[in-house]
Amino acid sequence: MLVWIIKRDLLLAVRRRSDVLITLFFFVIVVSLFPLSVGPEMNLLRTMAPGVVWVAALLASMLSLNRMFSNDYQDGTLEQMMISPQSLSLLVLGKTFAHWLVSGLPLVLMAPVLGIQYDLPSDALSVLVISLLIGTPVLSLIGAIGAALTLGLRGGGVLVSLLVLPLYIPILIFGSGAVEANMAGIDFAAHLSLIGAFLLVSLVFAPWVTAWSLRVSLE
Amino acid sequence: MSINWYKYSSPSSFYSLAGKMIPVFAVLAAILLVSGLYVGFFVAPTDFQQGEAYRIIFIHVPAAWMSMFLYVVMAIWAGIGLAFNTRLSSMMATAIAPTGAMFTFLALWTGSLWGKPMWGTWWVWDARLTSELILLFLYIGFMSLQAAIDDPRRADKAGAIIALVGVVNIPIIYFSVQWWNTLHQGASVSVNQAPAMASTMLTGMLIMVFAAWMYAIAVILKRVRVIILEREGHTAWVAELQKEGIA
């Protein structure tokens, strides 16, 4: 079942490639704006890089959140999922995973290129990629709750960022913290394992809360 | 003596009960506020390190405490409303949010006023101030979500979910900010770490905390009454009430 829902959402993403690309280009543009606003001084940029990339990743994953359930809501397929004999949490987990593959993973893959723009040393680049790799799924999982709660509301897109961004703060702190720690020559494993812990906790609870929110929103 | 508590869980009887309770709490709040401010500003001695500027803690500390307590209380009411489908508890949660946000804002404002003479800037990314700021975002999120939903039942439930998610996340956020803060700044003097307090200072602060509680209860009850009227507008007892009001 999980396979079907993931397959379906990926198929839809392939049919709507532009949606995926928009998220990615947004990420690239936001990161590229910073040198233009603070000046091209490499030392400054290098210290800013982890924070800038992480904030941009947060905003980019925010962009696509709104689409997570709203299309399915409008054409009635979400109703069908809710009355499927499968558990809704499981379907939500599948959708979240597909959402991450489509909107989170491209950011992870693009991050090293952007890190080079900021002259990050190569081991800092790999820490950045690892932190994004375990951090962005958490963004999708928590974001799904916000997307489910704001389903079908006026101005849902802005509202979802208001709800979800404060909850992203721990991920932001430890994600960019890991890269900074690596650059300062401190041990960064603790940061990464904390993000890993967030990932596990949100894997267990977020789909369940999202399913619950969907029921509230569709009632 | 046994009181029929269930009687007060119906909006109509709670409406009249709240009406009787509001003046009591309002008067208590006023008395406590005046005496607390008097103790704080005239009786408590000048702090030898911070001079007169420390006196802002008489407002800042109660506001900061209230902001956090009220979020938890709000989440509890919202959770009860979600679990037992009791309308009144959800209304309580909705009524608490603006007061909580007000206290959060007050804590931030007084914190920044205190920061100017202490640190020389209006804003410092101190762990506690930053957490207060995030708390304000959480309150705003809760209120905007409820405001965006037209159907009150859905608004109650959706608000409850986000409040519960928030209350679970607050310790995590607080801990992360703490970690972030020590990593970047080292220990800084915090607003709430008032050095060894004189007993009159403590008395003044406690009185102010009680004043804040009384004020919050009075205002929240008032707001619940308004929400009850809004939501129960179609029922017979509200129509009755309106007739009496006009007559």
Place this chain on the structure above:
Amino acid sequence: MLQGINIACVRGDRELFKNIHFSLEPGSLLQVRGANGSGKTSLLRMLCGLSIPAAGEIHWNGVSIRTANEEYFANVTYIGHLGGVKDDLTVIENLQISSALSGFEISINEAHQALGKIGLSGREYLPVKVLSQGQRRRVALARLLVCKTKLWILDEPFVALDVAAVQLMREILELHLQHEGMVVMTTHQEIDIQSSSITQLQLA
């Protein structure tokens, strides 16, 4: 057996209906009638467990559908007025995926057969967005042919269908009733379905 006991529905401040009782035996059809806004769709959504009745209970084989959740949903196919058809997927993808999500994985062949029966042969690989309203409706209804469920809940199944499709739909429903299936549906049209037991439920 599907039973509705004393169901009431409240939308906003308004009570749409109350004291609704019905019971549906295998092989019978329940037609829900009523003016626009009388709560027909709301009642169907309650039967699907999508919303909770303001009062009353819905029982499936004697157990409330809220506790019999998964066992109940394995027996239900719901086709609402939204249809649940994805514009960006092809006709055959739609059918395969939607039936898989409701617990019936079907092969390409079965899908082709069903689509042929419902009059969509030759269009299997077109994206649904290029189809007409009536054809989209057929894509949604094709699910009835492949999902072997007992209870069909249909919201205005004849809407947007042409004469031939209405006739086809009628035959499909008759066959389902003959095989001890159950149908709950809303419709404004008079239906002349040949079946021994058709009950009508009038919402005020």
